[in-house]
Amino acid sequence: MIYWYIFSALMLLSWLVWRVLVREKIPQLRVLMYHKVSGNGDRDGLTVPANSLEAQFNYLLKQGYTPLLLSDLLNYTRTQTPLPQRPVLITFDDGYRDNFTVMYPLLKKYGMKANIFLVPAFLQPEQAHDHANNEYLQLSDIQAMDQQLVEYGLHSYDHKSYKKLTPDEINQDIIATKRLLQSMDISYQPCLAFPYGAFPKRNPVKRLQFYKTLAANDIELAFRIGNRLNRLPLRNPLLIQRLDIRGDDPFEKFVSLLRKGKNKI
Incomplete structure (x- = not known):
């Protein structure tokens, strides 16, 4: 019996070593999901303090990660243009104004790249520029950010959950989102982040219809x-899954989430 336990332990150890070694060799894409960035140290589930974001940027660079733009990932999926060895896609949801006032200076400082998924109904008019409660990006903020460092994707028209909408409502939502961004002359990539990360995943028929709706609207990359x-x-x-x-x-x-995600891949 003792030999059986020893044999089982050795087999388990061998499997764990193999799993780690193989996982390190499997090409992987990490997609980071952020929302707000605070310049005054505030923090919560959606708000990362600037000093924490700076430490994370610094860690990514020291560990050899290369930040991507959405267009880089599109080129990879379209033409198999090679990605760097440790690719990471940094994303921000909703289009909060602190993405420009707090995050963007750090982006330039560290030579990073980021992608902002916009909700066009949230974008602020220019006349609200001096208002203290001006929470979301303005057109001038978007135009001021270097297109070599920041690209934009879609995040629905007004942040309704796609899990609760019918296929036709989702279709109309995407059309309205693209139309309003185009009317504001905002350049965007054909990429969509689901509001709340939600989509009709339980019902196979509805899920297939959802994919068809995305494809019909020329969405090439989508993120949960x-x-x-x-x-x-x-x-x-x-x-595509995000952290x-x-x-x-x-x-x-x-660090743990970046290394292995929440669960095994």
């Missing part, structure tokens, strides 16, 4: 949450 790493090549470009970077988590949680 999931908190897992994405093996390359992507199994489904319309269901939820929370402001109330310790730095060690960021």
Whole structure:
């Protein structure tokens, strides 16, 4: 019996070593999901303090990660243009104004790249420029950010959950989103982040219809949450998983999430 336990332990150890070694060799894409960035130290589930974001940027660079723009990932999926060895896609949802006032200076400082998923109904008029409660980006903010460092994607028209909408309502929502951004002369990539990370995933028929709706609207990349790493090549470009970077988590949680995600891949 003792030999059986020893044999089982050795087999388990061998499997764990193999799993780690193989996982390190599998090409993976990490997609980080942020929302707000605070310049005064505030932190919560959606708000990362500027000093924490700076530490995360610094860590990414020291660990050899290369930030991507959405167009880089599109080129990879369209033409198999090679990605760097440790690619990371940094994304921000909703288009908060602190993405410009707080995040963007850090982006320039560290030579990073980021992608902002916009909700056009949230964008602020220019006359609100001096208002203290001006929460979302303005057109001038978007125009001021270097297109070599920042690109934009879609995040629905007014942030309704796609899980609760009919296929026709989702279709109309995407059309309205693109139309309003075009009317504001905002350049965007054909990429969509689901509001709340939600989509009709339980019902196979509705899920297939959802993919068809995205494709009919020329959406080439779509993002949920999931908190897992994405093996390359992507199994489904319309269901890319993102890692939820929370402001109330310790730095060690960021490192762990970046390394292996919440669950095994």
